[in-house]
Amino acid sequence: MSLSIRPATPDDRNTLAGLAYDTGYFGDSASRYFPDRELFAAFWTDPYLRGGLGNLIALRQPDSRSGEASMQPVGFIVGSANPARYRRGLLRAAPLLLSRLGRPDTRRSLRYLLRAARYPGPHASDSLYPAHLHLNVRRDARGLGAGTALLRAHLNLLREAGVPGVQLSTTTENVAALGLYRKLGFRVADERETPLWQPWLGRPARHVVMTRSLLED
Ligand SMILES: CC(C)(COP(=O)(O)OP(=O)(O)OC[C@H]1O[C@@H](n2cnc3c(N)ncnc32)[C@H](O)[C@@H]1OP(=O)(O)O)[C@@H](O)C(=O)NCCC(=O)NCCS
Incomplete structure (x- = not known):
């Protein structure tokens, strides 16, 4: 697969929102637990585009048999290195949430938000x-190196910006992700069983926080 990585800009908002939504449930569509697509973007994409760091999109050369002319977005990485700014970005989704409470898809999505507030994942030191x-x-582009390329490029941008370390939240359901993160130097800092996704997954999951210092290399 011929792959290229480029920075994501505010003009990529809909592309990023689509990628994030289509992969937002353990790699499958977030529609299962969060049917309100627009609200999903307000929580999972917009806070990064407003003040994030190292936001990147992976594109692949179109398959000549598909008739597509342009590069196809196949993956993304978004991040923030400023926890306070990120939290302020999240709060900006609140008015949209309130304005949409009359919608059935918003009310079904609210269930997840309330559970996420009730069952927060483990968190490593912000300092x-x-x-x-x-x-x-x-899914159709996995296992071909895009995840490795995105994460390597993102870590380089964090290093260049002088960021001392990075953490991420995942679960033991995300088997490929755990392999990728370990390969690039992340270590499990804490983990705990969580009922957060039980209504959709049918069982508890193990919530994992992984950390990577950027001072050591
Ligand atoms: C995790 C994910 C981003 C990795 O992207 P990718 O492009 O498939 O990854 P790569 O092809 O670069 O492979 C990177 C590493 O992941 C691991 N990996 C990839 N596919 C794997 C699989 N099927 N089983 C186990 N490990 C796997 C390996 O460690 C691999 O390194 P290696 O090829 O040197 O052995 C992608 O699989 C994905 O989006 N998965 C679903 C959603 C998800 O879990 N996202 C992360 C949420 S925290």
Whole structure:
């Protein structure tokens, strides 16, 4: 696969929102637990585009048999290195949430938000690891190196910006992700069983926080 990585800009908002939504449930569509697509973007994409660091998109050369002319977005990584700014970005989704409470898809999505507030995942030190990230690759492009390329490029941008460390949240359901993160130097800092996704997954999951110092290399 011929792959290229480029910075994501505010003009990529819909592309990023689409990639994030289509892969937002353990790599499958977030529609299962969060049917309100627009609200999903307000929480999972917009805060990074407003003040994030190292936001990147992976594109692949179109398959000549598909008739497509342009490069196809197949994956993304977004991050923030400023926890306070990120939290302010999240709060900006609140008015949209309130304005959409009359919609059935919003009310069904609210269930997840309330559960996420009730069952927060483990978190590492914000002073040692101020950055965090989200990374996903479309199913039909996995296992071909896009995740590795995105994460390597993102870590280089964090280093260049002088960020001391990065953390991320994942689960033991994300088997490929755990392999990728370990390969690039992340270590499990804490983990705990969580019922957060039980209504959709049918079982508890193990919530894992992984950290990577950027001072040591
Ligand atoms: C995790 C993910 C981003 C990796 O992207 P990718 O492009 O498939 O990854 P790569 O091809 O670069 O492979 C990177 C590493 O991941 C691991 N990996 C990839 N596919 C794997 C699989 N099927 N099983 C186990 N490990 C796997 C390996 O460690 C691999 O390194 P290696 O090829 O040197 O052995 C992608 O699989 C994905 O989006 N998965 C679903 C959503 C998800 O879990 N996102 C992360 C949320 S925290």
